[in-house]
Amino acid sequence: MKKAAVLVNDGFEELEMIGPYDLLKRAGVDVELVCPKGQSQVTGRSGLTFDHVKPMEGYNFDKVDLLLMPGGGHYQSLESDDRVKEVIQEVYNNPKQLLAAICASPTILGRMGLLRDRKYTCYFSMNEDFGGEFNDQDYAVTDGDLITGRSAAAAVDFGLALVRALCSEEKEKEVADSIYYQKS
Numbered sequence: 001m002k003k004a005a006v007l008v009n010d011g012f013e014e015l016e017m018i019g020p021y022d023l024l025k026r027a028g029v030d031v032e033l034v035c036p037k038g039q040s041q042v043t044g045r046s047g048l049t050f051d052h053v054k055p056m057e058g059y060n061f062d063k064v065d066l067l068l069m070p071g072g073g074h075y076q077s078l079e080s081d082d083r084v085k086e087v088i089q090e091v092y093n094n095p096k097q098l099l100a101a102i103c104a105s106p107t108i109l110g111r112m113g114l115l116r117d118r119k120y121t122c123y124f125s126m127n128e129d130f131g132g133e134f135n136d137q138d139y140a141v142t143d144g145d146l147i148t149g150r151s152a153a154a155a156v157d158f159g160l161a162l163v164r165a166l167c168s169e170e171k172e173k174e175v176a177d178s179i180y181y182q183k184s
Contacts, residue, residue: 002166003030004066005059007084009037013072014044016102019155020068020162026175027163029066034059036081045072056083066166067091071103071123071151079108088112095145098165102149102158109146119143121150156181 004024006017017033024031035042038055061067067087069078078084085108091097092114101109106122109115110130118132121141127134135141139154140161147165149158160181164172176182 001028001030002065003032003063004068004162004166005032005034005061005064006068006070007056007078007087008033008035008042008050008053008070009074009077010039010043011073011077012042012044012070013103013152014046014048015152015155016070016072016149016158017044020070020100020102020159023156023159023163023175023179024066024166026178027167027171029163029166036078036084056087061087061091064091064097066098066100066162068162069101069105069108071101071105073104075104075108078105079111085112088114092146098145098147098162100147100149100158100162102154103151106148109148114146118146120146120148121154122148123151157183 021031033053034056035053036056041051042053043049091099103123107126116131119141120132121135139157140149147161160172163175
């Protein structure tokens with residue numbers, strides 16, 4: 001069974017976490033919320049609280065196939081945490097793992113130099129010169145083992161891109177059909 005870890009601190013964007021989380025679960029992926037601050041509960045920007053959160057301390061990121069970072073105001077606390085950046089770098093360097101970020105969170109990758117010479121997207125007004133090829137047309141951009149999403153509006157496209165990259169095109173179609181999703 002494939003496994004995904006979702007990094008969240010208080011203030012994350014719920015839609016950017018819940019959409020991909022649900023689509024990955026529908027695809028049969030084991031998904032866990034992991035909090036760098038060690039909390040067993042986290043609250044999103046709109047006030048939804050989630051339980052059963054694993055503390056980052058002692059979490060084995062070597063066992064995950066996908067590391068996912070939703071956007072929202074928590075991206076600043078993720079970016080300021082050296083342990084988070086260490087984990088991001090380790091996943092980025094491991095060709096057997098996927099790295100995914102949506103909305104504000106790809107800027108963390110950009111400031112770490114991980115978007116250099118890569119195709120990516122992020123929240124339009126947060127794009128800086130990260131040395132890669134910024135795509136402001138597509139909701140989700142896949143460049144090898146790196147998947148980025150543009151905004152909360154991209155939650156479904158981004159989630160389905162994760163399913164495709166982690167499982168297969170067939171599983172992506174199955175999950176998309178199960179929610180009656182038709183790309184316009």
